[in-house]
Amino acid sequence: MEARGVYFDGLTSRRHEVDLVLGDMLALVGPDGRRLAIWPYADIRALASPPDLLRLTREGGPPLARLELRDAGLIDAVRRRSVRIAETQAEERGGARRVVLWSFAAVLSLALFAVFGVPALAERVTPLLPWSVDQRMGAAADAQIRLILPTRGGSFGCGEGAEEAPGRAALDTLVRRLSDAAALPVPIEVTAVRSGIPNAIALPGGRIYLFDGLIREAENADEIAGVLAHEIAHVAHRDGARRTLQAGGTSFLLGFVLGDVTGGGAAVFVARTLIDASYSRDAETAADAYAVDLMRRIGGDPRGLGTLLTRLTEEETEEDAKDETKGEPDARGRRSALDYLASHPATAERRAAIDAAAGRKPATPLLDDAAFAALKTICGKAAPADDE
Amino acid sequence: MDQTTTDGAVRPRFHGTARAMFPLVLKGLFLTVVTLGLYRFWYQTEVRRFLWNNTEVDGDLLEYTGRGVELFIGFLIALAVLIPAYGAIFLIATLAGPIAGLVVQFVATLGIVVLAQYALYRARRYRLTRTIWRGVRFQQTGSGWTYAWRSIAWALLTLLTLGLALPFMRASLERYKLSHTWYGDQQGAFSATGGQLFKRGILLWLVAVALIFGPIAIIVVYGTLDPDPTGPGFSAAHWIINLTIFGVAVLVPLYLAIEFRWWANGCSVGPATARCDLGLFAFLKVYLAYAGIALLFFIVAGLVAAVVGYAFYAAGLLGDGAEPPLAAIILAVMAYFIAALIFAALWQLFGVRPIWRKSFESVAIAGLGALTAAQSGEPPANAFGEGVADALDFGGF
Numbered sequence: 001m002e003a004r005g006v007y008f009d010g011l012t013s014r015r016h017e018v019d020l021v022l023g024d025m026l027a028l029v030g031p032d033g034r035r036l037a038i039w040p041y042a043d044i045r046a047l048a049s050p051p052d053l054l055r056l057t058r059e060g061g062p063p064l065a066r067l068e069l070r071d072a073g074l075i076d077a078v079r080r081r082s083v084r085i086a087e088t089q090a091e092e093r094g095g096a097r098r099v100v101l102w103s104f105a106a107v108l109s110l111a112l113f114a115v116f117g118v119p120a121l122a123e124r125v126t127p128l129l130p131w132s133v134d135q136r137m138g139a140a141a142d143a144q145i146r147l148i149l150p151t152r153g154g155s156f157g158c159g160e161g162a163e164e165a166p167g168r169a170a171l172d173t174l175v176r177r178l179s180d181a182a183a184l185p186v187p188i189e190v191t192a193v194r195s196g197i198p199n200a201i202a203l204p205g206g207r208i209y210l211f212d213g214l215i216r217e218a219e220n221a222d223e224i225a226g227v228l229a230h231e232i233a234h235v236a237h238r239d240g241a242r243r244t245l246q247a248g249g250t251s252f253l254l255g256f257v258l259g260d261v262t263g264g265g266a267a268v269f270v271a272r273t274l275i276d277a278s279y280s281r282d283a284e285t286a287a288d289a290y291a292v293d294l295m296r297r298i299g300g301d302p303r304g305l306g307t308l309l310t311r312l313t314e315e316e317t318e319e320d321a322k323d324e325t326k327g328e329p330d331a332r333g334r335r336s337a338l339d340y341l342a343s344h345p346a347t348a349e350r351r352a353a354i355d356a357a358a359g360r361k362p363a364t365p366l367l368d369d370a371a372f373a374a375l376k377t378i379c380g381k382a383a384p385a386d387d388e
Numbered sequence: 389m390d391q392t393t394t395d396g397a398v399r400p401r402f403h404g405t406a407r408a409m410f411p412l413v414l415k416g417l418f419l420t421v422v423t424l425g426l427y428r429f430w431y432q433t434e435v436r437r438f439l440w441n442n443t444e445v446d447g448d449l450l451e452y453t454g455r456g457v458e459l460f461i462g463f464l465i466a467l468a469v470l471i472p473a474y475g476a477i478f479l480i481a482t483l484a485g486p487i488a489g490l491v492v493q494f495v496a497t498l499g500i501v502v503l504a505q506y507a508l509y510r511a512r513r514y515r516l517t518r519t520i521w522r523g524v525r526f527q528q529t530g531s532g533w534t535y536a537w538r539s540i541a542w543a544l545l546t547l548l549t550l551g552l553a554l555p556f557m558r559a560s561l562e563r564y565k566l567s568h569t570w571y572g573d574q575q576g577a578f579s580a581t582g583g584q585l586f587k588r589g590i591l592l593w594l595v596a597v598a599l600i601f602g603p604i605a606i607i608v609v610y611g612t613l614d615p616d617p618t619g620p621g622f623s624a625a626h627w628i629i630n631l632t633i634f635g636v637a638v639l640v641p642l643y644l645a646i647e648f649r650w651w652a653n654g655c656s657v658g659p660a661t662a663r664c665d666l667g668l669f670a671f672l673k674v675y676l677a678y679a680g681i682a683l684l685f686f687i688v689a690g691l692v693a694a695v696v697g698y699a700f701y702a703a704g705l706l707g708d709g710a711e712p713p714l715a716a717i718i719l720a721v722m723a724y725f726i727a728a729l730i731f732a733a734l735w736q737l738f739g740v741r742p743i744w745r746k747s748f749e750s751v752a753i754a755g756l757g758a759l760t761a762a763q764s765g766e767p768p769a770n771a772f773g774e775g776v777a778d779a780l781d782f783g784g785f
């Protein structure tokens with residue numbers, strides 16, 4: 001039984017047209033009748049090839065020796081005799097299957113680590129860091145926010161000109177009382193920001209932004225002081241540093257493994273937002289408790305924070321209804337991006353907790369009427385046209 | 389079987405059809421998504437196997453002997469090197485002051501660019517040592533670091549000359565690559581010059597300069613951009629910028645075709661030399677066809693999404709200002725992944741595959757009869773370069 005194949009000996013690139021002799025072993029015979037190779041059937045392995053071609057090699061021979069067959073009858077005959085022909089390819093397929101299974105397991109454990117392990121680690125590591133790390137993170141975030149936040153054409157911080165200076169003085173009075181009572185290892189530095197967003201933000205390391213939009217919503221100084229106390233709590237608890245560590249750790253972890261798969265960045269983003277959202281609830285509750293305590297120590301009314309929160313939430317709901325009829329989801333989306341004070345879903349719950357902790361102790365207003373009026377106009381007298 | 393021209397030159401052929409490639413691409417991308425990307429090394433290997441195995445030169449098919457597990461190990465080695473490096477950079481940048489931090493960041497960026505070039509060279513070595521024709525392996529010698537510094541120096545010069553040095557950069561780098569390329573014991577060579585590419589490309593360069601600097605000149609002469617989105621100045625500037633982007637998108641495939649033809653014409657291995665007659669519009673046609681198919685898919689997918697979204701809305705799951713339920717978010721994320729997967733599959737089928745085919749079939753190789761190579765004694769390279777390229781988010785086939 002003889003038929004044709006093409007043989008490469010794996011030593012040179014010379015092409016040999018060979019006849020196959022299917023005896024006890026497979027003999028490859030050149031045109032001059034010389035035996036070029038003899039392959040025991042048990043050593044023959046098939047390699048990856050297009051469907052109309054069978055590409056064979058000999059286990060234990062030169063690794064690149066090749067026998068290529070195209071004749072269907074011949075392919076059949078060799079396949080029938082070579083009992084271990086599929087071993088190499090089967091091994092490879094088994095390897096790939098194990099990869100798929102184990103990567104499922106790895107993905108699962110990685111996800112669990114990202115969701116539970118990284119926050120726990122951030123929790124343990126944050127207290128060990130020196131406060132200067134918080135300050136540096138805060139400085140970096142500060143630069144970014146100043147870059148992206150629109151400030152109605154004026155300077156970023158309010159209270160610089162002659163018209164606004166009295167407001168600055170009133171704010172300084174409030175901040176001094178709060179920060180003296182808090183006695184943190186870093187200085188508290190409050191900036192009134194020329195932006196209509198009704199919010200306040202604490203950066204790691206002591207910087208606090210109080211937005212004009214929030215100041216205009218307040219009806220007395222204790223409400224503003226309550227918000228500041230809440231933000232000081234975030235600084236004291238180092239929530240910002242923890243959040244930064246956590247987000248950095250998660251994206252570092254997932255980003256590396258995801259590599260260049262399409263949409264990898266999106267997955268990281270989704271993971272980060274989900275983790276951030278679940279994390280901030282505990283932190284907000286703790287910050288509210290701290291704020292109540294701080295307000296009581298300086299003799300202010302701790303319930304102001306809850307009152308202001310409720311007012312903001314009610315207004316936002318009204319505005320949402322308005323937006324819906326006008327079909328403008330954009331303003332809302334942009335607002336909630338920064339707004340983690342007012343957009344909290346359980347405002348009523350928070351207010352109840354604040355009121356319960358505040359008790360019935362009588363309070364004296366923290367600022368007199370004149371000082372509060374000055375504070376209200378720290379970013380100028382004109383009411384802002386609709387912000388953003 | 390082969391198209392043999394009158395002077396005995398042989399044209400390679402590519403037999404891989406989109407229909408044959410489709411199941412491979414679909415399965416590979418699906419498993420890649422399911423394993424959060426870990427399957428990509430095996431998928432990439434399957435794609436390469438398909439491309440190599442269907443490429444016929446003088447009656448014999450190429451063979452790709454690389455394996456997924458090799459790429460995976462290369463990736464792990466790259467991680468072992470890069471993670472501590474990244475960690476150190478991050479730590480130094482946070483602990484150092486703001487100015488020192490900037491310096492660290494600059495040095496780190498430069499380091500990554502150099503490493504990327506090094507990795508590209510090493511990755512090429514991996515692919516060549518896994519490429520077999522007639523039982524003989526290709527090989528690459530030379531140093532990845534030499535190549536990396538050379539390419540950085542040229543890249544800086546190219547930047548400074550607004551791209552005019554690009555042809556000479558390409559010639560220098562390709563000369564380095566080809567003269568360090570071996571088929572068994574037969575050495576490669578590169579005879580094309582930067583001057584030739586310069587002459588063929590200068591017209592495109594002039595058009596590109598006009599496209600990019602024309603609008604800037606117009607804006608400078610006729611005043612600044614009108615910030616009012618409804619003003620006439622804004623929409624005019626808007627249109628000019630759109631036109632520029634479109635123009636550049638057309639110029640890139642034209643340049644790539646010119647460059648490939650110039651490159652292939654300069655390549656030789658031992659006594660075998662290549663000649664290339666790739667048309668100027670060959671790659672542009674591929675990109676346009678892909679864009680058309682992708683657009684069609686985009687329209688269909690958009691319609692489906694709109695119907696599904698409306699169904700959700702009608703069922704009261706979305707809308708009325710409430711936060712969307714978790715199920716809807718998961719569904720949206722999944723839809724995003726599936727759409728991205730299909731675009732990637734379309735790109736493999738109607739982008740990568742036809743470019744591969746046109747590149748090979750535009751070449752005629754003369755002197756193959758005299759090319760007999762002995763197996764090289766050099767061992768095959770590991771996949772460290774491929775791993776780094778993967779971890780740094782770039783890479784080729």
Ligand SMILES: [Zn+2]
Binds near residue numbers: 230284287341
């Ligand atoms: Zn808070």
